[in-house]
Amino acid sequence: MNTDIQTWQQDLPHGITLSCRASGETGRPVLLFLHGFPEGAWVWDPLLRHFSLPENGAYRCVAPNLRGYERSSAPEDVKAYRAKHLVQDILALIDAVCGPQALAALVAHDWGGAVAWNLANQHPERLRQLIIINSPHPGPLLQALQHDPAQQAASAYMNFLVQPEAAALLAANDFERLLGFLTGEDTSLMSLTAAPDTAPRPDWLTTEVQGKYREVWQHGLQGGLNYYRASPLRPATASDPGASAIQIPKEALRIDVPTLLLWALDDVALLPCLTEGLDVHIAQLKRVSIEKATHWVVHEQPQRVMAEIRDFLPQP
Template identity: 80%
Template sequence: MQTDIQTWQQALPHGITLSCRACGEPGRPLLLFLHGFPEGAWVWDALLRHFSRPENGGYRCVAPNLRGYERSSAPEDVKAYRAKHLVQDILALIDNECGPKTEDQPLAALIAHDWGGAVAWSVANQHPDRLRQLVIINSPHPGTFLRALQQDPAQQAASAYMNFLVQPEAATQLAAKDFERMFGFLTGQDTSLQSLTAPTADHPAHWLTPAVKAQYREVWQQGLQGGLNYYRASPLRPATANDPGASAVQIPPEALRIEVPTLLLWAQDDVALLPCLTEGLDAHIPDLKLVPIEQATHWVVHEQPARVIQEIANFLPPICIKPAQ
């Protein structure tokens, strides 16, 4: 059983290449992990190792760097980061790992955080046959996010940082002085985008060790424009005098429906994505398990990895593998 991290460049049929990380034997039930901004596939390494072990299910665990990140393809056109293209990447990766006949063995679970969660919501809505379960960690469902951006002043203020990230000079400013502002966001020392993370005295970023900083730096050195293009390609941001943002958006009810069993983990001290975003989800997700996580911020996967692993393990059903013919 492979429990070391494997890395490779996965070419997809539509011309995109994703740099991937994985643990576990190909052909085993697949867990697919999608990261957010400003991270990379490496943030899932502890979970890849855990769930690939035989005593923890022996899953095949794969984490791609999303397009625009690390050594994955990074198209320059902002329109290349619209949801339909991001979904296409993930479906092609599922095909590569599971095969196109998903009725034989679909994806066991799609597990995602932040922007990875935004992609995962779309995959689950549009292609529910491709996965058995969905796990979302602090990534708002588009229905509740749209409602909050249109009607909730607190969430509008919490999301105001998005209007900086879409500016043309954002990447240059974020990369300056060896990514000083990027690390400031993670530690809460840079208050100009405080709502992005804002650790406090109650949540010091002890997890941001020199080794973790080096892993972040390695991803960021490949470029920041790709990750920022996710914000630029989406209208789901607070309205400004020059940009209607979410105020001009309508989403039909059928685009909000999630039919697969869903686990939603929500760190309660995430000051960028407020707990109000978990309200009213029963209208869109009939089979929903919501687990609030206290004393945790947006970076809960770093802060409380054991808790995250345990909640996912409790949610996953016992593995049932078809015997070889």
């Protein structure tokens, strides 16, 4: 069994190219992993290797860099980052790596989860299971952004990330402020004019890991920021109605595939209230809370994350 990480550029029929990483033999059932902001496909490498092993299912594990990231296509038009285009990318990638077969599971975090919720709603036949890590279902997210002051405050950084100068400010001083975003406690992104972050780096944010992040960011930040600019799901401001002007039909919130939701409870941006009321939308839901973990739980507790996923998947 080959557990080395393979990389390639996957050309999609609609003109987008996704840079991809994978482990495991082709022809096996596929696990597809979608990253979030400000990350890249490489964050899934330990899971790609783990789940490609025979004792863990012998899957073909694939992780693309989403459009706008690393060497994937990065259209300049903000409209190119609307959900329908992001879903189109992943559907085409599923066709490329699975053929007519469905994914064994779609695993996603943060913005990757936003894409995954939409795909599972619109095309449930393309996956057998859905696994979400700290990425809010759009139903509770919309309600919280409209009515929950605590979540509105926690999401206020979104209104700074859509500003024209955000990319330049985040890239300044060798991405100092963006690295601060990864501490799990930093609030420097709440005001892009704040002093640079001086909080101690968490143990997992080693020099090597920082280098891997910088390598992705060197390709540009605007693509990742365009996800925020293209979505109205952010707190309302005096000049931007944001989520207050949005309604989502109930049928667009329905998830009919078996779903595992892993939620790190110390996420300062996505509060536990976002896990409430999901039974209305998800027919088969297993919800697991992870204590003493932040938004970056895949880095902080990889063994716990892998164990929960393995328990949810069909046993090999």
